[in-house]
Amino acid sequence: MAASWFGSSGAAPHTLTVTNTPAAELALTNLAYCAPSDLSKFAVSGSKLVLGLVADSFVLSYTAHQSIREGCIALNAIQRRHAKVSSGDTVSVSRFVPPEEFDLALLSLELEFVKKGTKSEQIDAALLSQQLRKRFLNQVMTAGQRVSFEYHGTNYIFTVNQAVVEGKEESKNTLERGMISSDTYIIFEAPNSSGIKIVNQREAASSNIFRQKEFNLQSLGIGGLSAEFADIFRRAFASRVFPPHVTNKLGIKHVKGMLLYGPPGTGKTLMARQIGKMLNGKEPKIVNGPEVLSKFVGETEKNVRDLFADAENDQRARGDESDLHVIIFDEIDAICKSRGSTRDGTGVHDSIVNQLLTKIDGVESLNNVLLIGMTNRKDLLDEALLRPGRLEVQIEISLPDENGRLQILQIHTNKMKENSFLAPDVNLHELAARTKNYSGAELEGVVKSAVSYALNRQLSLDDLTKPVDEESIRVTMDDFLLALHE
Numbered sequence: 001m002a003a004s005w006f007g008s009s010g011a012a013p014h015t016l017t018v019t020n021t022p023a024a025e026l027a028l029t030n031l032a033y034c035a036p037s038d039l040s041k042f043a044v045s046g047s048k049l050v051l052g053l054v055a056d057s058f059v060l061s062y063t064a065h066q067s068i069r070e071g072c073i074a075l076n077a078i079q080r081r082h083a084k085v086s087s088g089d090t091v092s093v094s095r096f097v098p099p100e101e102f103d104l105a106l107l108s109l110e111l112e113f114v115k116k117g118t119k120s121e122q123i124d125a126a127l128l129s130q131q132l133r134k135r136f137l138n139q140v141m142t143a144g145q146r147v148s149f150e151y152h153g154t155n156y157i158f159t160v161n162q163a164v165v166e167g168k169e170e171s172k173n174t175l176e177r178g179m180i181s182s183d184t185y186i187i188f189e190a191p192n193s194s195g196i197k198i199v200n201q202r203e204a205a206s207s208n209i210f211r212q213k214e215f216n217l218q219s220l221g222i223g224g225l226s227a228e229f230a231d232i233f234r235r236a237f238a239s240r241v242f243p244p245h246v247t248n249k250l251g252i253k254h255v256k257g258m259l260l261y262g263p264p265g266t267g268k269t270l271m272a273r274q275i276g277k278m279l280n281g282k283e284p285k286i287v288n289g290p291e292v293l294s295k296f297v298g299e300t301e302k303n304v305r306d307l308f309a310d311a312e313n314d315q316r317a318r319g320d321e322s323d324l325h326v327i328i329f330d331e332i333d334a335i336c337k338s339r340g341s342t343r344d345g346t347g348v349h350d351s352i353v354n355q356l357l358t359k360i361d362g363v364e365s366l367n368n369v370l371l372i373g374m375t376n377r378k379d380l381l382d383e384a385l386l387r388p389g390r391l392e393v394q395i396e397i398s399l400p401d402e403n404g405r406l407q408i409l410q411i412h413t414n415k416m417k418e419n420s421f422l423a424p425d426v427n428l429h430e431l432a433a434r435t436k437n438y439s440g441a442e443l444e445g446v447v448k449s450a451v452s453y454a455l456n457r458q459l460s461l462d463d464l465t466k467p468v469d470e471e472s473i474r475v476t477m478d479d480f481l482l483a484l485h486e
């Protein structure tokens, strides 16, 4: 039973009948309601709000309401859908004992739809995070759950994309969930098609985020790089997340650029993407050096200029209000080789490097830009690009150590494990020990190749049209060992 994960309350579960929420204003809140007499049966004494477990699967926060009959629990449409129950069903509700560390470090919400009213063209993330933290304080959020709230008179429905608990190792059978605290950092995302812009995302962080040494990267799909990430946080994030009046007071200067360097396939792109998403809540722009480098003289300089055009236009139009533009430059060495090092005789490279340096130096045009360069060959880069004010924070992303490799293997086998495709004999610790000098990408390759060994076993060579029995697919330790010897 899923309840074991939550710790035991020692009390027997209560059976309640599901009813609809009676009043419109109750339906719009994220709380469920039960009769005061029922609440007292499983409330923690003295507390009004109880965390409950419905139908052994869904943790929610609920409170007492006079209008609910005894023996009933009122769930709104969103909650009923999430708990997979209908009005009239009976559910078993037990007290939920939160694990020790259950505060959310990060909650990422994605706009699903606007329920009624005239939608705003933009949502102020800083303002809204403050309101949400207050309103949902100590309430549980689970990935996949929908959250409804009112903003400027309109009801918005968001889906919880990610719920990341501080310092918690992800364990196999758990959903990502946790409780909103006054320090939870909330990221808002709205698809372009919604026509709603999220502004002030970088001001939305509470100061506490910088105290988090151990960010739970594994749940974001990044293994073994928490020390590097903490370093990036400390050196490059602070200036971006605090609002300008705070940074001015603290005398923090904006870091305009950082360089992630190290062997290929170690997670530089994964990391840069995550940084971009955290800073402004949307997928960052990723450009690739060799792609920018076009054959025609002059074109590449234009490409470099275009790259910054969005940010410049935004800054021109909205001044200090402009959003942060994160530009990720993969294989930056392809266009920023040291000047004079390429002997093509055209001087094309030199002028591109100059162009990029001018852009980075243009104080006015670049206050709203964070450039993240990535390279496998730092030694090839033009020295001038690495000076203060340019790609000044340089972080080495090296090959993972044994623990890092274990985390990466866990990340890439997680889905199989959840779906029982991973045989019990697979020992990820042993595989981590045997894969010294493997990069993250290579470890991912090993997992893929082990899967293909397992799939091949299922195929009958006599009759390729015979349907495969999905249930019996198992990726075994032998499959992994074969994959290692490829």
Ligand code: ADP
Pocket (backbone or CB within 6 Å): 221, 222, 223, 224, 225, 263, 264, 265, 266, 267, 268, 269, 270, 271, 374, 408, 411, 439, 440, 441, 442, 444
């Ligand atoms: P880089 O940018 O350093 O060349 P990538 O970030 O593009 O490497 O990695 C390629 C793929 O390898 C990723 O999409 C991911 O699937 C896997 N990978 C690499 N490093 C890691 C890591 N540290 N954790 C999890 N997966 C990783």
